[in-house]
Amino acid sequence: MAEWLYEEGIGESRAALVDHGRILEALIEREGKRALAGTVAQGRLVRTLIPKKRGIVRLESGEDVLIEPIPPKTAEGGLLLVEITRERIAEAGTESSRDKLAKGRAAQPGIKAHPGPSLLQRIRATGVPVRPCPAHEEDALEAHGWGELMEQARSGEVGTEAAALRIFLTPAMVLIDVDGSLPPAQLGPKGAKLAAIAIRQMGLAGSIGIDLPTMNNKDERAIAAAQIDKVLPLPFERTAVNGFGFIQIIRKRERPSLMELLREDPVLSAAMALLRRAERHDAGNAGAGGAVILTGHPAVIDRIRRAPDWIERLEKRRGGSVELRADATLGMEAGHAG
Structure with a gap:
């Protein structure tokens, strides 16, 4: 029977639709200010690209959204509610200035501002059973081939x-x-x-x-x-x-x-993977948890060090201190916990 495996990680949430030991779909949602699809948020028209047809709206979060069409009687500088139809997408191998902006449209009359559905809300809405996978249990995602995927x-x-x-x-x-x-x-x-x-x-x-x-x-x-x-x-x-x-x-x-998510910021992706290993180090064994040492590529260790809330959450979940060690001989994805 198919089911969703759901993991509330540090820095990101993960889900996999599995059936007969295989992953059918894999989803990751990173923490951050990216406007999720389905979000309705207030913004200001900052630039008209094609009069009456296409423009750029800057949300209160600072994110720019490509809107089409521009609502009638909306001039540059005007406020409007925008519904996000496609999230921002980074283009691999290009500068961030060439990323595909989020796309949106004017919200329907009567609609109030609200966030888009989270990953957990989206998988629950499918009607398929959802099984939480806490870090202290055996790694159900890995048992279905998460790392290989x-x-x-x-x-x-x-x-x-x-x-x-x-x-x-x-x-x-x-x-x-x-x-x-x-x-x-x-x-x-x-x-x-x-x-x-x-x-x-x-x-x-x-x-x-x-x-x-x-x-x-x-x-x-x-x-x-x-x-x-x-x-x-x-x-x-x-x-x-x-x-x-x-x-x-x-x-x-x-x-x-x-693919786009993992490649958008390879250092961040490697940091997320290392934090996941650290959460699950010794999981399922007697005496699991406690202090842990994270060893990784200097750029990865620096990225984790610059996010003290990640370290605090990891210490809380493990019930012990976290030490970070940079090793320049390691590849970006070769970090380990021990």
């Missing part, structure tokens, strides 16, 4: 020699290249299924292109496309597989995918 999202590489994916984030779309040692007639359906699984697991959305091997006839291409329909839940739209093996999928985009 995080590494796949960071690297963009999924699969084996027989059938593998390379996933690329571009400003225009997500591109998934399918390669492997299987014959094209077998690699096509296998690669399409792997791609659909990865799309769902990582929350990839917007425009997605999958480059399958060139298959000999329409029947082979139809079999490959059917694998996507079988694995990927609606709603989505897709094209047929063309003669070159390319298929395009469109999914509604409301928030960053797992």
Whole structure:
């Protein structure tokens, strides 16, 4: 039976929809001021991009939102309530000034300002049972492959020699290249299924292109496309597989995918992973908890040191002191607790 595993971590919350020992979907929500999808907040129109059609609203939090259309009789400097339809999304490998701004629209009359639903509220709303996973219990997320999935999202590489994916984030779309040692007639359906699984697991959305091997006839291409329909839940739209093996999928985009979130700030992502290890160090064993030493890359240790509230929460949860040690010989993700 499918269920959501939910973890209230330090600095972020995590959830995984699991079934028969596998992760179907993985979600992370970072603490911070990012306006969540569904938020209704007051802001001020600070710039008109296209008169009456498109502009930028600055929320009271300081975040800028692209709004379309501009409500009638709203001039620059005017106040208005904005509903967030898509959260801000960082573009991998670019400066923060080129990030995709949050998108919004004028709130309907009578709607009052309110925050968007949290990760926990969203998974509860699905109607699927939710199982809390406190740090002092066995690591249920890891038992279902959480760590492996995080590494796949960071690297963009999924699969084996027989059938593998390379996933690329571009400003225009997500591109998934399918390669492997299987014959094209077998690699096509296998690669399409792997791609659909990865799309769902990582929350990839917007425009997605999958480059399958060139298959000999329409029947082979139809079999490959059917694998996507079988694995990927609606709603989505897709094209047929063309003669070159390319298929395009469109999914509604409301928030960053797992890949975008982990890559937006690699140091922060590594810090979150190290804090998670520290919370769970010796979990499930007699005498668990107490003092702990966190050793990691200097940039990661510095990021944790600059957030004393994280350290205080970790000390409270463990019931002991926390010591931070920087080790320049360690990779960004190679931190450990001991």
